[in-house]
Amino acid sequence: MTSDIDLGGPRKPTTRTREGGARSHTKSRNRANFIQRWALLGVWVVLIIVFSVIEPNTFLSMQNFQSLLGSQAILLLLTLGLMVPLTTGDFDLSIGSVLSLSAMVVAVLNAQHHWPVGLAVLVGIAIGLVVGLVNATLTVALRIDSLIATLGMGTVAAGITLWVSDSQTISGVSDALINAVVGFRLFGIPIEFYYGLIVCVALWYVFDHTSLGRRMLFTGRGRKVARLSGVNVSRIRFGALVTSGVLASVSGLLYAGTSGAANPGAGEPLLLPAFAAVFLGSTAISSGRFNPWGTFIAVYFLSSGITGLQLLGVSSFVQNLFYGGALIIAVVFAQLARRRHARNDED
Amino acid sequence: MRHVLSVEHASKHFGGVIALDDVSFDVQAGEVHALLGQNGSGKSTLIKCLSGYHSPEPGWRLTINGTKIERPLHPGEFRQLGMSFVHQDLGLVPSLSITENLRAGVIVAGGLSRIRWREQYRIAKALLDEFEIDIDPRDAVETLRPVDRALIALVRAVDELRRWKGSAGAAEGGVLFLDEVTAVLDRAGKNRVGALVRRIVADGAGVVVVSHDLKEMVDVANRITMLRDGSLIATVDAAEYENPSGIESLIELMTGNRRDNGAINVERRATPPGDRVVAAISDLTGSLARKFSAELHEGEVLAVTGLVGAGWEEIPALLFGARRAEAGTLTLDGETFDVARMSPGNAISHGIGLVPANRQEDGVVSDLSVRANVSLPVLSTFMAKGRLVAREERARIRAVLDGYRVVPPDPELEIQALSGGNQQKAVVAKWLNIKPRLLLLQDPTQGVDVSARERIQDIVWRAARAGMAVLYASANYEEVAAVADRVIVVSDGVITTEIVGADITEDAVTAACLRGAPSGLEEVA
Structure with missing residues (x-):
């Protein structure tokens, strides 16, 4: 296999000689960066204040916040998982279906076949692992576009879910799982929120404080540069797709534990919100990069907005408007920010 | 003989730099004319003036297939004037078939009318047969050997010129420019392309070839125009150089008597x-x-x-x-x-370290920091107890940037904020830093x-x-x-x-x- 590294040789002269040196507008740029970093958090706070003023009895209740934080943990975990392959430069469209399948397998094995819940949970995670491995093999080893490979695998997983469940919602999941997910509360917030938080901290640590995180960043941003710098980009992309598969199956377990049942169409509607949150999150905190805290803020910003609007009596279509709109606005912002950078470098 | 192309007094300045200095040359109908010179001699600039990419300085006169023009050409105007260019990258779409590539101009111009594929294949086949190229026109270009791709690109250009002749009602003429088309071909491939070029001029077109391969040029060309440092040195008959000492004389003509750079x-x-x-x-x-x-x-x-x-x-x-x-x-x-x-x-x-040729593609990730770019191959040395020690990394990279005089030596800047030269210094520093x-x-x-x-x-x-x-x-x-x-x-x-x-x-x-x-x-x- 011959790689396509550019061998150089004379070519048309490039007339892009710029002089380096600290720019006079460094200060204004720093301010712009600061605003960009914290804008999403600020807007989230404003949103909470506005809804709290409008709906002081419902929105501004401890209970509302506690349930919001708990119930969105599933989406948070799914979104954090998605962030990993996006960082290394691959899509994973199978996460929603993996969530459904893992939740369904746990419900079927535990409630219908009376397997011990611990074993059923292990099988559920194993499913995420297997789908992740297949995604990674297709994408990295066989060089199929991740968009296509994971779209196909996701559809296969959705088909298996319908098959094993006979297209029914399966309930009767063991209390042990329910307790492990929502049975305990810390500061009034269900334990599942803290699972998401732990993963968020772990990813933040890996992304920002390990050489693995740096290598992942380079793999996503400049695969050829990374490869030529000795980064094993295949292994990193492989690991990223496996990670998103496993985290999607874990969020499936949270789903089964939260509702005590599995619905064959549980995960698919979460795919778009997950994308919206990752991209929106990439405009905050470490702006321009997919990052865990930005993602965390984005997940809760979006769900706060939706909860608030629903409390105002706006019907459920608002969810689609909100998530779809957020995805588009996020990528437009990212694009504009990039263009602003490019312009700054021209002069 | 009459000429199909004549260029008189072509000059081009870039700022204070004179890239092309009052160059004149002409191409006869049925002639292969080689344009020779080292890098920076002005051949590319001359070609780009003719394709309308550069505007030459006022005072040039271009006579092309009988049309006199004394202004810069518009980009793309060369087509109506009966010129065609094939550059080193050939401009083919690898995943499409030979027919689609050959007939692209006609197919695209057809709008919504149905494409008669069988007819298109027949026309493509006839073209290939005419030039004795034994390939199925249904094959994708990406399956071809490099030499065959070059031939296809040439045939397409010839076909374009013929369509121009048809619409202009000209019996002969047309000028084809081949800009380093054979650079990546081996000797046999160059000979094959040369043979095709001779056929092309047989029906009254003129061909201008640019190459660094002197042997190839002596073999294929009728006349050679030599440029050096933007100026015309001489136009000579290629036949005079078809002897063992001919190449040496050409080399002398090309390099001139410069001071000893050693x-x-x-x-x-x-x-x-x-x-x-x-x-x-x-x-x-x-x-x-x-x-x-x-x-x-x-x-x-x-x-x-x-x-x-x-x-x-x-x-x-x-x-x-x-x-x-x-x-x-x-x-x-x-x-x-x-x-x-x-x-x-x-x-x-x-x-082993490698400083790659294409900095933008292979050397740096331009919107990441200088620090991240330079430290990538040695990242593991900054890990302590499972943690990247940022302070150590920053200090080390700063010292490296200072040591190799990267300006400004600020590790936190996005690397694209540096000038090209300083980016490249940073890349060299990155690799020297692995010792x-x-x-x-x-x-x-x-x-x-x-x-x-x-x-x-x-x-x-x-x-x-x-x-x-x-x-x-x-x-x-x-x-x-x-x-x-x-x-x-x-x-x-x-x-x-x-x-x-x-x-x-x-x-x-x-x-x-x-x-x-x-x-x-x-x-x-």
Whole structure:
């Protein structure tokens, strides 16, 4: 296999000689960066204040916040998982279906076949692992576009879910799982929120404080540069797709534990919100990069907005408007920010 | 005879730099006319004035197929005037069929009307048959050998010219420009293209060819126009040079009698490299290079060079595992590796670094910080207790940037905020920072301003003398002459000449590259 590294040789002269040196507008740029970093958090706070003023009895209740934080943990975990392959430069469209399948397998094995819940949970995670491995093999080893490979695998997983469940919602999941997910509360917030938080901290640590995180960043941003710098980009992309598969199956377990049942169409509607949150999150905190805290803020910003609007009596279509709109606005912002950078470098 | 193209008083200035200085030449109907000159001689600028990409200075006069024009051409206007250009990249769409590529102009112009594929295939087949190209027009271009792709691109250009003739009602004429189309072809391929060019001019068109391959030009051209430093040197009959000493005379004409550039390097050559062999390359074969063998000594800068496409360019990438080698071994301090199984990660762990040619694609991630870009290959050294020690990384990279005079030495800037020259200094610093035993460089000063270029050469040379071996691949002969302790010239994939020490001058290197197959100069057994 011959790689396509550019061998150089004379070519048309490039007339892009710029002089380096600290720019006079460094200060204004720093301010712009600061605003960009914290804008999403600020807007989230404003949103909470506005809804709290409008709906002081419902929105501004401890209970509302506690349930919001708990119930969105599933989406948070799914979104954090998605962030990993996006960082290394691959899509994973199978996460929603993996969530459904893992939740369904746990419900079927535990409630219908009376397997011990611990074993059923292990099988559920194993499913995420297997789908992740297949995604990674297709994408990295066989060089199929991740968009296509994971779209196909996701559809296969959705088909298996319908098959094993006979297209029914399966309930009767063991209390042990329910307790492990929502049975305990810390500061009034269900334990599942803290699972998401732990993963968020772990990813933040890996992304920002390990050489693995740096290598992942380079793999996503400049695969050829990374490869030529000795980064094993295949292994990193492989690991990223496996990670998103496993985290999607874990969020499936949270789903089964939260509702005590599995619905064959549980995960698919979460795919778009997950994308919206990752991209929106990439405009905050470490702006321009997919990052865990930005993602965390984005997940809760979006769900706060939706909860608030629903409390105002706006019907459920608002969810689609909100998530779809957020995805588009996020990528437009990212694009504009990039263009602003490019312009700054021209002069 | 009457001319199909005549250019008079073409000049072009870029700022204060005169790229083209009052050049005139003409092409007759039925003639193959070679445009020769070194890099920077003005041939590209001249071609670009004719394609409408550059506006020449006022005062030029162009007569093309009988039309007189005294203003700059608009981009694309050349088509209506009966000119056609084939550039080195050929402009084919690899995934589409030969028919679709050949007939693209007609197919695209058809709008919503149904494409009669069978007819299109028939026309394409007839074209291929006419030029004795034995390929199925249904094949995708990407399945073709490089020489066949070049032929297809030529045939398409000829077909375009014919359609122009049809619409203009001209019986003959049309001018086809071939801009280094054969650079990556081997001798047989060049001959094949040459044969096609002769056929094309047989029906009254004129062909202008640009190439560095003097033998090819003498074989195919009727006349040769020689440019040097933007000026016209002479237009001569190619037939006069079809003898053993002809190539030598052309080389003299091309390089002129310049001062000896070797003098630049006197100070450097005063301190010779060591004798110990650090790296030995043996029988390295890639897609162009064949059985390349060389030894690199401690402290030595060995340059590999040649004409574009001759095979020298891939040697660093092959050794580094960035490009898969077919065969070959590398012995580094007594340890032997199979180059065919080398990977970049492997290479780095054995103390090999590669400064790639294309900085934007292969060298840096432009919107990440200088620090992140420079520290990538040595990241693990900043890990302590499972954690990247940012303070240590920052301090270390800052010291590296200071040491190699990267301006500004601010590790936190996005690397794209630096000038091209400073970005490239940072890339060189990145690789010297791994303390390599063998440093490979591919055209390291491409697109870099003069002062940064000298600075980079100096950094490389000092790093070499500090004890590593350096392999420097470049097509810039001036630079090769300035930096190298020894020069290996590769032609058609094999080593043809080796130049050592005081014999290294820009002219000697240039001549060796142009001469190609050995004749006269010391031959390497």
